Amino acid sequence: MYTASSHASPATTLPREYVHKAAHSEVLLTGWHRDSVDAYTVTAQWPRTHGFYRPARQxxxxxxxxxxVRQTIPLLSHVAYDVPLGHHLIWEHFSFSLAPESMRSSTAPAEPVLHVSCTEIERRRGNLAAMxxxxxxxxxxxxxxxxxARFTSHSxxxxxRLRGAYGDLQQALDSARPPAPGVMAHQVGRRLHEDVVLAPTRENGRWQLRVDTQHPxxxxxxVDHAPGMLLLEAARQAAHATRSPRPVTAxxxxTRFHRYVELDAxxxxQxxxxxTPDSLSFAVEQDDAVCFSGEVTVSACAVTPQLGLIPTQRVSSPGLTRRDLVSGL
Incomplete structure (x- = not known):
């Protein structure tokens, strides 16, 4: 068991159950410690290549x-705020902003350090309810x-009770629709067809969500619904498809999570x-209801002799205040 002062070795990762992963290879976090009340430092290691999140354009x-960041949510919930394993952590809203020049890949694994402040903490009967x-x-x-990132915690x-008829995991998976044929991988910034999460429609700027419950x-x-990372990936791929063939990076x-995206419909x-000229709004709909919405900002890529294609713009950090029902972590 990791305590408030414990550090894992940079060469190792934390227990997979703390970050809600089944495969050890998917765990990115390597350690954590408490800096002060509700303030923490979390360390991570990014592999030189990842099975799904692969480097592109150096x-x-x-x-x-x-x-x-997503893995940091369950980690701190469990080790610092006593959320029992098995509880469900549900996104309400999420935003991020990156400095592209710091995202350059190299021959060595990257070791980012996250400084985390936990705010707007809500408890119910002594247990963490939201943060x-x-x-x-x-x-x-x-x-x-x-x-x-804003999320809620539920036993x-x-x-x-919240999921109602969709609360039976096996039934939800058994009723999942087969993934529709995807668009061409290069149109959405992907190399492999199995990593495509968009299927074409007859309308410009509109795709069907391609949900493959067997994706590793x-x-x-x-899980009994489309996971939050799939929805975020769909937004990213939609931005690539909209700008195609112009090379961009998100x-x-x-983003805001309004409703669960079910597997059976x-x-x-869109x-x-x-x-701004560099941003796109998006919305995911199911049964005529908006389930997930937001805005993605992209940066065009320019060629440099030393680095190949790299982003040419930076943006400031976006902010969100509204709290909505979300998707699972």
Whole structure:
């Protein structure tokens, strides 16, 4: 058991159950310690290549940063706030912003450090009910990015009541629709067809969500709905598809989770112009209801003799205040 002062070796990872992963290879976090009341430092190691979040254009995948933050949520919930293993942690809103120059990949694994402040803490009958994580990350002493995540915590009994007819995991998986044929991988910034989460439609800027419950990373462990990381990946891929064939990278998002995306019905993602020329708004709908929405900011890539294709712009950190019902971590 890890205590408030414990540190894991940079060469090792934390127990997989603390970050809600089934495969050891999916664990990115290596250690943590408490700095002060509700303030923590979390360390991570990014592999030179990942089974799903692979480097591209000599840059680490931005979603690798997102997954690192996501793993920090259950870690601190369990080790610092006494949330029992088996409780369900549900996203309400999430935002991030990256410094692209700090995302360059190299021959050595990257070792980001996350400085985390836990705020807006709510308890119910002495147990953690909700919390916001404010994250500031650095790599090799340089600014890497920021993130804000708001989530709620529910016991298994409460979660089953919230999910109603969808609370039976096996039944939800058995009723899942087969994944629709995807778009061409290169259109969404992917190399492998099995990593594509969008299927084409006859409308510009609109795709069907492609949900493969057998995907080894997005469905590392079985869940009864489309996981939050799949929805975030869909937003990223939709931005790539909208800008295709122009090479871009996603450097910021601000998102809200409104409803669960179920596995037994088709869902759709639509993009539209965002608040700036470099951003796109998006919404995921199912049964005529918005389940997930937000804005993604992309950076065009320019060629440099030393580094190949790299992003050419930076953005400031996005902020969110609204609290909505979300998707599972």
């Amino acid at each position: 840059l680490h995948d931005p979603m690798l940063f997102v997954e690192t 916001t994580l404010q994250v500031r990350a650095e790599r090799d002493g340089q600014h890497l990015g920021t993130a804000v 298994p009994a409460i979660y089953r 990373s997005l469905f590392d462990h079985p 450097i910021a998002m601000r 088709p869902s759709w993602i 993009t539209s112009p965002g608040s």
